[in-house]
Structures are given as C-alpha cells and as structure tokens.
Amino acid sequence: MFYMDMIYEIRRRYKVQKQSISAIAREMGLSRPTVRKHVETVEEPKYERAQPMRPQLGAYEGKLEQWLEKEAKFPRSRRRTARRLFEGLQEVGYQGAYDSVQRFVKDWKLKAQGPRVTQVFVPLVFEPADACQFDWSHEHVELGGVGQTIKVAHFRLAYSRQLFVVAYLRETQEMVFDAHRRAFAFLGGVPNRIIYDNLKTVVDTILVGKERQFNRRFLTLANHYLFEPVACTPAAGWEKGQIENQVGNVREWLFTPLVRFANLVELNDWLAIRCRELAQRKHPCHSGRTINECFQEEQRLLRPIVAPFDGYVERMMRVSNTSLVCVDRNRYSVPARFAGQAVSVRMSANQIQVVAQAQVVATHQRVFGRDQLICDPWHYLPVLEKKPGALRNGAPFVEWDLPLPIQAVRKCLLKRPQGDRAFVELLLLAEKVGLDALTVACECALEAGTVTAPVIMNEMRRLTDPSPPTPLEWPDGIALTLEPLADCQRYDHLLGETHAH
Known part of the structure; x- marks a missing residue:
C-alpha cells in the first residue's frame, strides 16, 4: 500500500525542488508511472478490494448461495447460522476456514436485506442472586x-x-x-x-x-x-x-x-x-x-428451596354419563359413582387429578394430542356388577392389560353361559384383596385344570384370609390352682326344672 509520507516526498521534490519525474523515480526506487500518478495526489489514497479473496470457498460459493436463497423463505427459527452452514460445507468437502464462510454470508445478507438501523441500548449490571x-x-x-x-x-x-x-x-x-x-x-x-x-x-x-x-x-x-x-x-x-x-x-x-x-x-x-x-x-x-x-x-447466595410447589391449575367440571371428564379434547375416566356430579379437575404438566368430596378419586398420566381416551377399568367395576355384558365390548376392558393367567381364565369363562358374570365376581373380589391374589389363584386353577369361578374364589380367600392367632402365653402368677370339673348332670337338673314348670 502507498503511504502518505511517500506521496508527500514525491510532491515536495517535484513541486518545490523542481526535480524531474525520472530523477524522482531513480532516487526513490519507484516507477515513473507511479511518480506521475501521485504528483497530483492530495488526499491519502484508500484501497478497497473489489471482491473478497476466498480461494478455498470459490468452488462452493454456488452451493452456499443456493442454501441461503432456499432458507431465506423459511421462518427465521429454521434458518441455519453461518457456523451451521460452514459445517454443512465441510460435509460436502470444503477444506477452507470458517471466516470465509462468515464473510460471504454477511455480505449476502447485507445485499438481500439492505442497510439496517442500529439501535442503542443501555448496558445493565446485576448483582449475584439478584x-x-x-x-x-x-x-x-x-x-x-x-x-x-x-x-x-x-x-x-x-x-x-x-x-x-x-x-x-x-x-x-x-x-x-x-x-x-x-x-x-x-x-x-x-x-x-x-x-x-x-x-x-x-x-x-x-x-x-x-x-x-x-x-x-x-x-x-x-x-x-x-x-x-x-x-x-x-x-x-x-x-x-x-x-x-x-x-x-x-x-x-x-x-x-x-x-x-x-x-x-x-x-x-x-x-x-x-x-x-x-x-x-x-x-x-x-x-x-x-x-x-x-x-x-x-x-451460594440463592434462597434455599424449602419445598417444591404443587403447580396445578384447577377447574370445576361435570362428569359425563359415561363417567368421563374432558381436558384439552382428551377424555379421562372417573369412578362411576361420580357420574353426573360436579368435580374439581387439577391439571399439572404431567398429571390429571380428579378431586371429589375433598379427596383425590382419580389420577391419570396426562397425554397430549386430540380425541384420546384414557380409562382406568377399575372405575367402571360397579357398572359391570349390574351390566356384566359390557365386559366383552366396553372400551375400558377391551385393551385392559391384565396378567396372562387372568387373561387365560377370562377367555375360558367367557365361553361358558353366565361366564361374564362369573368373571365380574372374581374382579369384585380382586378389588378388595388385590390383583396379585387373583393372579396366583388363576395360576393354581390353570395348573389343576379346574377353571371355575368358585374354585378360584376359594383359592383367593385361602390366600388372603388372615393366619390363625398365635396362642397367648399367660404368666404363672394368674394360673388356676383348682380347675373346674365338667358336670353334665347340671344340665339334666335344669331340664327337670323346666318340665316341672
């Protein structure tokens, strides 16, 4: 680059000392066209590169410009940054530096968007934990x-x-x-x-x-x-x-x-x-x-957390006659005894809870989407007691994921007359004693080859009945010294008095 001190020296020799262009060029080691050019130069020359030098990027400029034009039609959130575009070029063989890609993207955006107005903001300072x-x-x-x-x-x-x-x-x-x-x-x-x-x-x-x-x-x-x-x-x-x-x-x-x-x-x-x-x-x-x-x-300066916040939003809803409440276009089951009643529905990020009579009566994992049915089959068990036929086609029971032994017993019982009512009786008992007891009882019945509701119910009662009480140990100090003797004649005496009357 030609600096101002050299221009000054050229002009001083030519204008003041009256030296010829050839003499100035010979003494300063410059070409005569250069001396002739700067004899009339007054301002410091400014050199601007017409096009940035990007030797490595040259073969990939077309690809990069194609990406930029395509992504300009996308929402801003889906456009790749210069860094991501650089990584994309590397995948197709680019070996150059990131700076070249960054300058190209910046120049392309300036041409596409035009000049931008710069806003001025006040710098902010914050204290720790503030x-x-x-x-x-x-x-x-x-x-x-x-x-x-x-x-x-x-x-x-x-x-x-x-x-x-x-x-x-x-x-x-x-x-x-x-x-x-x-x-x-x-x-x-x-x-x-x-x-x-x-x-x-x-x-x-x-x-x-x-x-x-x-x-x-x-x-x-x-x-x-x-x-x-x-x-x-x-x-x-x-x-x-x-x-x-x-x-x-x-x-x-x-x-x-x-x-x-x-x-x-x-x-x-x-x-x-x-x-x-x-x-x-x-x-x-x-x-x-x-x-x-x-x-x-x-x-260290943040306020300690005493307890997590139970973050739910609560709304009053009426339970439908199919014992469901609707949240975000999805339906969740409620115990059948609350059908037609007003309940409070608590919606959190991951759960749906139904509260009635100051108690949580139903809890479901929250789902997102539309028109989904989330049922707990136990909520409809009282309905089966009156309508056992619903066991075959009722939505809560069709995809009920029961243990395999129970599914096998269900399949056997539903083939028999009144089998649906018999299976409902098993479920009603399982609601009281637990599903594990029903599973074990079904396994025993299948092994014995006697799959009937009475046999399975007897097995469940045997598994769940409390064990006999342990005998009490009495201290020696209160033992009887004279044990009473059995005398059956006393009853005959009483009978005689009765006949006498």
Whole structure:
C-alpha cells in the first residue's frame, strides 16, 4: 500500500525542488508511472478490494448461495447460522476456514436485506442472586419419528449467565409452574427477582408505568418461593436482553440442525446435560472465569428451596354419563359413582387429578394430542356388577392389560353361559384383596385344570384370609390352682326344672 509520507516526498521534490519525474523515480526506487500518478495526489489514497479473496470457498460459493436463497423463505427459527452452514460445507468437502464462510454470508445478507438501523441500548449490571430472566421460544424437533413444534421455557441468571431450558408441548400456566419448579431445582435455589414479558399466564392487567395486576395463581407460586415478579415495559425487550439473546443462541447451539428423540422426557434429560456443558464456556464479562465458576459463586447466595410447589391449575367440571371428564379434547375416566356430579379437575404438566368430596378419586398420566381416551377399568367395576355384558365390548376392558393367567381364565369363562358374570365376581373380589391374589389363584386353577369361578374364589380367600392367632402365653402368677370339673348332670337338673314348670 502507498503511504502518505511517500506521496508527500514525491510532491515536495517535484513541486518545490523542481526535480524531474525520472530523477524522482531513480532516487526513490519507484516507477515513473507511479511518480506521475501521485504528483497530483492530495488526499491519502484508500484501497478497497473489489471482491473478497476466498480461494478455498470459490468452488462452493454456488452451493452456499443456493442454501441461503432456499432458507431465506423459511421462518427465521429454521434458518441455519453461518457456523451451521460452514459445517454443512465441510460435509460436502470444503477444506477452507470458517471466516470465509462468515464473510460471504454477511455480505449476502447485507445485499438481500439492505442497510439496517442500529439501535442503542443501555448496558445493565446485576448483582449475584439478584435477578433471573424468563422467556418462551418455539422450536422444531422430531419426537418418536414425528416432526413437532415444541415450547421451550428459558431461564437465565443475570449475573453468572447460567442458563436452564426445558421443553413442553403446551405453553399453559401449569407448564409455567412446572418450569419454575424444575429451574429452581436445577439452579439449587431461588433468585430475588424474575423478569418476564407480559405473559397472559403471569399478568392479568397492564396498568400505568410498571404497575401490573399479576395472576392470582401465579402470585401463589411467587409467594411459595418468595421471589419478586417483574414485568417488562411493553415492546422493551432490552430490559431482559440476556434472555432475548439466549433464545437465538440456544436455537443455534441445541436445535440446529433438527434434533431427534424418542419422547419429551429424553429430550429434557439431554437439554439439562447440555446446559451444564455450555456453562464451561468463558463468561462474557468476567475475563479469565467460566460461567460455571461465576455460577458457583452466585449459587451460594440463592434462597434455599424449602419445598417444591404443587403447580396445578384447577377447574370445576361435570362428569359425563359415561363417567368421563374432558381436558384439552382428551377424555379421562372417573369412578362411576361420580357420574353426573360436579368435580374439581387439577391439571399439572404431567398429571390429571380428579378431586371429589375433598379427596383425590382419580389420577391419570396426562397425554397430549386430540380425541384420546384414557380409562382406568377399575372405575367402571360397579357398572359391570349390574351390566356384566359390557365386559366383552366396553372400551375400558377391551385393551385392559391384565396378567396372562387372568387373561387365560377370562377367555375360558367367557365361553361358558353366565361366564361374564362369573368373571365380574372374581374382579369384585380382586378389588378388595388385590390383583396379585387373583393372579396366583388363576395360576393354581390353570395348573389343576379346574377353571371355575368358585374354585378360584376359594383359592383367593385361602390366600388372603388372615393366619390363625398365635396362642397367648399367660404368666404363672394368674394360673388356676383348682380347675373346674365338667358336670353334665347340671344340665339334666335344669331340664327337670323346666318340665316341672
């Protein structure tokens, strides 16, 4: 590059000392065209490379541009970053550096998007254990071979930058409660404040300024853990900028390219492991320290967890005449005696509980999807007592996963007249003494070759009747010294008195 001091020397010799171009070129070791060019140069020359030098990337620019044009039509969450595009090029044989790919992607986006307006933000500083930020994001994964959009709850301690993420299939309030419970357990304590957007599950009403009317059930969560909820100003995401950046980073680090797991449990186990691994990175503000080292310092100042919060949302529902309640378009069974009655349904992230008469009368594993029937066959046993024919085609009993000996006995009995009623009697007895006793009794009957309801019931009673009481040991001090003798003549005497009357 030609520097200003050389231009100055050329111009001084030519303009002041009146040297010829040939003399200047000979003395300074320059070519005459170069001297002639800079004789009239006043400003310092600026050189711009017309096209960046990318010798290794040249053969792959077409492929890279094709990917960028294709992914520009995708939602932002599904577009690959420069790092992921670089890894994709490596898979097809690219041997060059990442910087070349990064510059190409940056130049391509500038041309495609045009100039951008830069916003200015105020840097924020947080004390250890002072604040945590929360947000949701929607990510694409494959669970059990089916592509799905999941909802990911993000937490980030503002001082140490320790993150925690957990995935759900819904974004409802019970998921918010469960996410907080998991996050506090992962972090080992509770911060003083948690900063939120104005989520409907958190904020009921936005008032003037920072005033908010928080959801009553959410305040129960905050009261249990004793943290202060803080809602951001609408459209002021910079107030929780760390979590806003984390959403994009986590999408790149964890969900690009598409991740595949058998179910949500395995995905969340993997996410927890990755959160610990990412904490080994350098802290962005504390040089020479990792995120995990700062987190260990902050963790000691978090408020200890006394007990986990039972995070459920409760609704009053009426049980149908088929003894079912409907939650999110899925139906769950309730004991038949509550059909037609109003009950309280508690919905948590993983469970559905039905409460009646101040007692939990039914508990089911929560399922997601639509139009699924989740039945406990024992809930319908009183109905079978009056309608034993329902045993053959009743939905709760068709796919009842009973032990194999019981299934064999059921198959034998249903081939006989009144066999369905006989099997119902066995089930009614098993409800009192337990299914294990019925299983053993059926095994004995099958081995003996006598498969009848009376034989199996007798065997169940024999297995479950209490053992005879142990004889009592009397102390020697109260033993009889003179034992009474049996005298049957006394009864004859009484009989004689009776005839006399």
